[in-house]
Amino acid sequence: MPLSSIAGANIVLGVTGGIAAYKAVELMRVLEKEGANVTPVLTKAAAKFVSEVTFSALCSNKAYSSLINDDEPIIHTKLGKTADLVLVAPATANMIGTYRAGMANDLLSSILIATKAPVIVCPAMHTEMYENIAVQDNMQVLRDRGVIFVDAEVGSLARNDVGKGRLADLEKIVAVVKRTLGSNECFRDKTVTVTAGGTREFIDPVRYITNRSSGKQGIAIALEAYYRGAKVNLITANSNIPSYLLNLENFEVRRVDTAQEMADAVLSLSQTSDLIVMAAAVADFRVKNQSKLKLHRQDGLPKLELQSTVDIISELVALRNKNSLKSKKTHWVSQRIVGFAAETDNLTDRAMNKLKSKAIDMLVANDVSRSDIGFDTDSNAVTIYTSNGFIKEVDKKSKQEIAEEILNVFELEFNN
Numbered sequence: 001m002p003l004s005s006i007a008g009a010n011i012v013l014g015v016t017g018g019i020a021a022y023k024a025v026e027l028m029r030v031l032e033k034e035g036a037n038v039t040p041v042l043t044k045a046a047a048k049f050v051s052e053v054t055f056s057a058l059c060s061n062k063a064y065s066s067l068i069n070d071d072e073p074i075i076h077t078k079l080g081k082t083a084d085l086v087l088v089a090p091a092t093a094n095m096i097g098t099y100r101a102g103m104a105n106d107l108l109s110s111i112l113i114a115t116k117a118p119v120i121v122c123p124a125m126h127t128e129m130y131e132n133i134a135v136q137d138n139m140q141v142l143r144d145r146g147v148i149f150v151d152a153e154v155g156s157l158a159r160n161d162v163g164k165g166r167l168a169d170l171e172k173i174v175a176v177v178k179r180t181l182g183s184n185e186c187f188r189d190k191t192v193t194v195t196a197g198g199t200r201e202f203i204d205p206v207r208y209i210t211n212r213s214s215g216k217q218g219i220a221i222a223l224e225a226y227y228r229g230a231k232v233n234l235i236t237a238n239s240n241i242p243s244y245l246l247n248l249e250n251f252e253v254r255r256v257d258t259a260q261e262m263a264d265a266v267l268s269l270s271q272t273s274d275l276i277v278m279a280a281a282v283a284d285f286r287v288k289n290q291s292k293l294k295l296h297r298q299d300g301l302p303k304l305e306l307q308s309t310v311d312i313i314s315e316l317v318a319l320r321n322k323n324s325l326k327s328k329k330t331h332w333v334s335q336r337i338v339g340f341a342a343e344t345d346n347l348t349d350r351a352m353n354k355l356k357s358k359a360i361d362m363l364v365a366n367d368v369s370r371s372d373i374g375f376d377t378d379s380n381a382v383t384i385y386t387s388n389g390f391i392k393e394v395d396k397k398s399k400q401e402i403a404e405e406i407l408n409v410f411e412l413e414f415n416n
C-alpha cells in the first residue's frame, strides 16, 4: 500500500494567463515536495505573467507551452495519456470556455481533450467574469461531465479589487489533488467522524479544566480519511484548525468545548457514520458546582466538586450494538469504532485492557511520558491494536504519517 498516492503520480499542471499564474510556481513546488512528478504546461498568455524558464528551472521536468516541440513531436497525446491527473490552476474564463467547447487550439486545451485522467480546474478571474452567466454555465457543464472544480474564493484580486474570483488556497487545492488520486473503495462513499483536541470543563465563565491535547493527530486522521475519499466530520475541542479546512467540500468541522457537547455531536453523527475515531482527549470529570459568575480572590478558595462526564466511546458502542441487533441490514452492523489511549506507564497492558473493556475495534496507544512525541509536537509513535489480535508498532513519524499507518491498518483489518 503506498504511503500516499500523490507520490509518483504524473501530474500535468496547466497554467493559464491570469495574475494568479505566479501562485502556480509555488503550487508546482508543493506538489513536487509531496512526491508528484509534475509537468508544467503554460498557455501563451500564462507565459506573459511567469515565464516558461521559471517553471523549467524550478521543476524536475521541462515546462511546455507549444504544440510543436523538437524533442517531442506529439507532446499533447503523450502528456494526456501518461497523466494520472490534469490540474489547471489558475484557469481563466477563456480556458474554461475552450474546454467546455472541446476546442484544441493550444497545447493545454489539446491535452485536456486528449486525456482520460481526472481533471481538476481551479478558476481565478475578476468577480464580474466569474459571476457571468456564460462562465457559470460553462463550469456547470464541465462539472456535469465529471470535471472537479476547486471554486474561487473571496479575496483581493488584481488592481486592488476585492471579491469572489481569487484562486483557492493552495493547501486546499493540494488536498483536493490528494483526494482525487487517493480515493479508494474502503473509504469512498463512507462517512468518517473524527474527534480531536482536548475538551474544556468550565469552573466559571473564564476558567476551565483541560488537558494538553493539541488535536493535531485527530486532524491528521480526518485529513487522511478525506484523502482516501470519505465524507468527513471533524469534531474539535480547543484545537487550531487550518483555515482551508473550514470551507472544504465533504469536510464538516464542528467546534465544541465540553465533553457533553462533544458527546451530543458525536452521538448524533453516529447515525450516519461508518467509522468513528475518538482521537480527542475527553475530560473524565467536570465541575458539578460550576459558577455562573466569575469567582473572585476575595471570596476565598473555591471548593470544586467534581462529577463524571459521559464515557462517549462506551455510549457509541452501546448505541451501535443496540441498533445493529434491531436492524441487521443497516450501517450499524458494519460501523467501526476506534479509540485512543495516551498512557504514561504499563502501555501494553492498559491498551489491551481498554480495547477489551470498551469493546472497540481498534485502539491506538501512545506513550506520553516521552517528551519528543505526543502533546504539542508534530510527531508521534504509536502501537495499534485491533480486536482481531493484530498489533503494529509504529516508530516516531510525523502525525500525518501516523494517520496513514492507522488507516492502513484499518483497511487491512476491516475492509470487508
Ligand code: CTP
Residues within 6 Å of the ligand: 259, 278, 279, 280, 281, 282, 283, 284, 309, 310, 311, 312, 313, 314, 338, 339, 340, 341, 342, 354
Ligand atoms: N473517551 C471518551 N469519553 C470520555 C473519556 C474518554 O469517549 N469521557 C475516549 C477517548 O477519546 C479515547 C478512549 O476513550 O478514545 C480512551 O480514553 P482514556 O482517557 O485513555 O480512557 P478512560 O476510559 O478515560 O480511562 P483512563 O483515563 O482512566 O485511562
